[in-house]
């Protein structure tokens with residue numbers, strides 16, 4: 543790896559955020575799990591950042607086919623220690639509306655088909671998920687929102703479904719009754735894989751719609767327009783957060799494997 547490619551902060555972005563970075567160079571990274579979507583290394587203000595478009599540029603990979611292991615390992619290989627993800631989500635509670643920003647505190651995993659660990663064979667590890675998202679990046683994101691006058695919801699539980707279809711009304715009622723606040727298709731296993739690699743990971747979710755049954759129109763049409771509308775705010779919050787990350791990591795994530803291996 544050339545030293546010019548080394549970068550310690552990465553953003554995993556959903557659709558519509560591909561051109562987030564300035565002065566970007568594109569690189570192709572290979573991993574034992576396969577190729578990573580073309581990544582860009584560029585600048586957010588003064589900070590050097592890697593950007594990985596989760597669905598590939600042009601949005602050709604659906605949530606259940608994303609190679610989450612390659613993506614996390616690829617970021618790790620270029621030196622990334624801290625990941626800020628963005629995810630589109632549906633709101634399960636009437637407190638949230640399209641356009642709301644959420645930094646989830648916890649998640650529930652309803653995915654079915656995904657490779658969710660780097661510890662499949664050879665060595666066994668059970669990483670602790672008492673703090674499912676990096677507490678340090680979460681608080682930095684919340685403060686960045688405050689500074690630009692943007693309310694960010696910080697107590698939410700994310701339900702991650704398999705997709706690619708949306709939930710049924712009965713599934714939405716189930717998720718609500720279990721205590722989930724937002725629902726998306728891409729947050730898991732990203733967060734857990736990052737923890738297994740001892741990388742910090744937190745997510746800035748934007749609500750693109752009310753979940754099925756909570757609004758009387760179909761969801762798909764509004765997703766792209768909300769992403770576009772939210773882009774300047776998401777960019778501003780990410781820049782604010784990245785600029786104020788402490789130089790060294792002071793969180794549980796960096797030591798996640800210390801007591802995890804049997």
Ligand code: HPA
Nearest residue numbers: 630631632725726727753
């Ligand atoms: N459900 C699941 N995933 C989503 C939604 C939703 O309502 N909106 C955006 N991603």
